[in-house]
Amino acid sequence: MLSKHSKLKQTTLAMRKVVNFSSGPAMVPESVLLTAQQQMLDWNNSGMSVMEISHRSQAFQDLLTDTQQRLRQLMKIPKNYHILFMASGARAQFAAVPLNLLKPEDSACYAVTGLWSWLAMQQAKKYANVTTAFEIDEPNLTDIPAFSDWNLDSNARYLYCTPNETLTGLALPVMPDVDLPIIADMTSCILSKRYDVDNFGLIFASAQKNLGQAGVTVVIIRDDLLKTAQEITPDVLNYQLFNNANSVYNTPPCYAIYIMNLVLAYYQDQGGLAVIEQQNQQKAAMMYSYIDQSEWYQNKVAKDFRSLVNVTFQCPTKTLDLKFVEQAAQHGLMNLKGHAKFGGLRASLYNAMPLSGVEKLLEFMDEFKRDHK
């Protein structure tokens, strides 16, 4: 019923003028934007826009259920995990996780692989005891020690990880094999490849990288972790309350959930995660192999930990980096500046980035190198 969008996909795709390499909010598949445009004034024969209908209506309930089912199918989420839609972005989860899972006397263990995990740890410190499995060296931020060298606190309630650090393009290719529940911030890597949900206690991701529009955050939580909310847990961050209310505890970000629904349907049409993962591997491999053989551009991340979706690189000088960003934009290649804290350049290649976008970037990189070598 709700995947009308697959029919609408046939409409001519508007040739967009630019390729957007932003780390987030990031590109959304073109056919999703066109479908949303077509349905703006009349969704599902209601005569209304999705943003105008009641979140308690049957139509919206159906949309919610359909969205959960699509995500469950794509990620093969087992039955003992619940899917919640919450608001306030991933950073609200930095607080929600400790506020739901820890008592003040409890401790949690954080793997600090970059800025996002560091920020999450700062929130947890407000509410409970925190230890670090390890903390990555500043200013390098480019290598992760072997799991056997991690300092695991066996009394901790959970181990917190960020499988893909968006800023530096540093990723954990596999998850540590530990007895603790793993909590993962998958904001920039959810649906970019297959993850075995069984390895995690809780996964969260805000939407603006691979799930559409900012405003909604997906929380995938294992049954046994639902019931640990504390007296002080704010109701709007309480996993149990959200689960009991099927994510309609208060007015959810309805339109962002609708866009996510279209994005997930699009991923299903593409052939699901096996196909998407392969495309992402191809895009990343093209970038890294070009950078490595260029002897001019450089990627500083240790090879085993290179991100599939955020490719960071540098020209030989900072001045050239700035010039690169400027000239790339003149060629319609947008948002290639690295994060202020890490510097350099960054191309974010989430699912909506077509292969042709990467080809255009590589062509430009080669031209820029020739002109400035």
Ligand SMILES: *Cc1c(COP(=O)(O)O)cnc(C)c1O
């Ligand atoms: C973008 C990002 C965030 C921040 O998400 P918000 O929705 O802005 O709070 C957190 N973690 C990671 C890994 C990110 O990539």
